[in-house]
Amino acid sequence: MLQMVVTGLLCGALLGFVMQRGRFCLTGGFRDMYIAKDNRMFYALLIAIAVQSIGVFALIQFGLIEFSAGAFSWVATIIGSFIFGIGIVFAGGCATGTWYRAGEGLLGSWIALFGYMFMSAVMRTGVLAPIDQSMKSVQFATNSIAETTGISVWVFIIVFVGIVLWVIIRELKKPKVAIPAMKPKRSGLSHLLFEKRWHPFFxxxxxxLIAILAWPLSEATGRMYGLGITTPSANILQYLVTSDMKFVNWGVFLVLGIFLGSFIAAKASKEFRFRMPDAKTGITSFIGGNLMGFGASLAGGCSIGNGLVMTAMMTWQGWISLLFIILGTWTSSYFVFIRPYAKKKNAVVAEKTVIT
Structure with missing residues (x-):
C-alpha cells in the first residue's frame, strides 16, 4: 500500500508539475489546429507518443513489463471519442488538463472535474453501465496494429519516429516570431523551473519520459497499465461513496498527484489563485465535464489513456480515438467560437451598412 501511495503520488506530481509549467493543454492544441492553424501542440503530442513508444516497447522487449492490446470496441471508441472531444471544449480542458488547472485554483475546472468523475462512475457501475457494456460488445478481436498486419511493431515505431523527426526539424526551421524579452526576476534553477517559458517540444x-516511468511503477502494484485518468477519477468518487477499498489503486494516487504537482508548480511560479467562474461558465463547465466522462468511459480512455498511451502502444483504439477526439474538438469549436464570431461580425457589417 505504501509503495502504491508513494510511487503513484510521485509520478502524478511530476506529470502535474511538467504539464502546468509547460502549459501542455491538448484541448487548446486541438482547437488551435482548427482556429489558429497552429499545430505545435499537436506536434508536441506526437513527440510524447514517440518517446513513450520507444521506451515502453523496450521494457516489453526485455521482459520488464507486460501489455495486452485486447479487443477493439470500434463503435464505442468512435462515438465516445467524438463526444469526449466535444466535451473538452465546453469544460475548458481535457481530463488531465482539468486536473492540473484545478490545481492552479481555477474553480471552473473543479466543477468540470466533478461532472467528469460523476459521469465516469455512472458509466462504469451506475445506471448507464448496461449502455456502456452493450456498445463495447461490438468489437474486433484484435486491437494491435502489428498483430492485424503481421508486421513487427518496431517497423511501425521506426516509421512513426522518422515522421515525427521530420515534422520537428521542419517546424524548428520556421522563422521565429520575435517576442520582447522580459527581465528575469529570478536566477539559476529557480528561473528555469518557475519563470522561463518552457518550449512545448521540451x-x-x-x-x-514520465509516461514510460508510469508503466513499471504501476505494474509493480498489480495495475497492468501506464498513465490513465478516467477510471482513477471515477474510482475516487466511487470510493468516497462506498468506502470500498477495491476502488483504490495506483491510478487514484496518480491523478491526486497531478493535482498536487500542479499546485506546487502554480504556487512556486506565482500563478496560483482562486478564480470563480460566472454562472454561465460554471454550467457550461459542468456539462462539458459530464460529456467528457461519458465519452471517455465509452471510448475506453481520454486524451491521455487513448490519445497518448494507446497510440504509443500502436493500437487501432488509440489512433482512431485520437482522430475522433480531434474531430469532436473541431466540431465543438465551430459552434462555440467560429459561428458566434461570424454572426457578430456579420451583425456589425449589417449595422454599418444601415448607417451609411
Whole structure:
C-alpha cells in the first residue's frame, strides 16, 4: 500500500508539475489546429507518443513489463471519442488538463472535474453501465496494429519516429516570431523551473519520459497499465461513496498527484489563485465535464489513456480515438467560437451598412 501511495503520488506530481509549467493543454492544441492553424501542440503530442513508444516497447522487449492490446470496441471508441472531444471544449480542458488547472485554483475546472468523475462512475457501475457494456460488445478481436498486419511493431515505431523527426526539424526551421524579452526576476534553477517559458517540444519529451516511468511503477502494484485518468477519477468518487477499498489503486494516487504537482508548480511560479467562474461558465463547465466522462468511459480512455498511451502502444483504439477526439474538438469549436464570431461580425457589417 505504501509503495502504491508513494510511487503513484510521485509520478502524478511530476506529470502535474511538467504539464502546468509547460502549459501542455491538448484541448487548446486541438482547437488551435482548427482556429489558429497552429499545430505545435499537436506536434508536441506526437513527440510524447514517440518517446513513450520507444521506451515502453523496450521494457516489453526485455521482459520488464507486460501489455495486452485486447479487443477493439470500434463503435464505442468512435462515438465516445467524438463526444469526449466535444466535451473538452465546453469544460475548458481535457481530463488531465482539468486536473492540473484545478490545481492552479481555477474553480471552473473543479466543477468540470466533478461532472467528469460523476459521469465516469455512472458509466462504469451506475445506471448507464448496461449502455456502456452493450456498445463495447461490438468489437474486433484484435486491437494491435502489428498483430492485424503481421508486421513487427518496431517497423511501425521506426516509421512513426522518422515522421515525427521530420515534422520537428521542419517546424524548428520556421522563422521565429520575435517576442520582447522580459527581465528575469529570478536566477539559476529557480528561473528555469518557475519563470522561463518552457518550449512545448521540451515539455513533450518530459511527458513521454514520465509516461514510460508510469508503466513499471504501476505494474509493480498489480495495475497492468501506464498513465490513465478516467477510471482513477471515477474510482475516487466511487470510493468516497462506498468506502470500498477495491476502488483504490495506483491510478487514484496518480491523478491526486497531478493535482498536487500542479499546485506546487502554480504556487512556486506565482500563478496560483482562486478564480470563480460566472454562472454561465460554471454550467457550461459542468456539462462539458459530464460529456467528457461519458465519452471517455465509452471510448475506453481520454486524451491521455487513448490519445497518448494507446497510440504509443500502436493500437487501432488509440489512433482512431485520437482522430475522433480531434474531430469532436473541431466540431465543438465551430459552434462555440467560429459561428458566434461570424454572426457578430456579420451583425456589425449589417449595422454599418444601415448607417451609411
Amino acid at each position: 515539455t513533450a519529451v518530459l511527458v513521454g
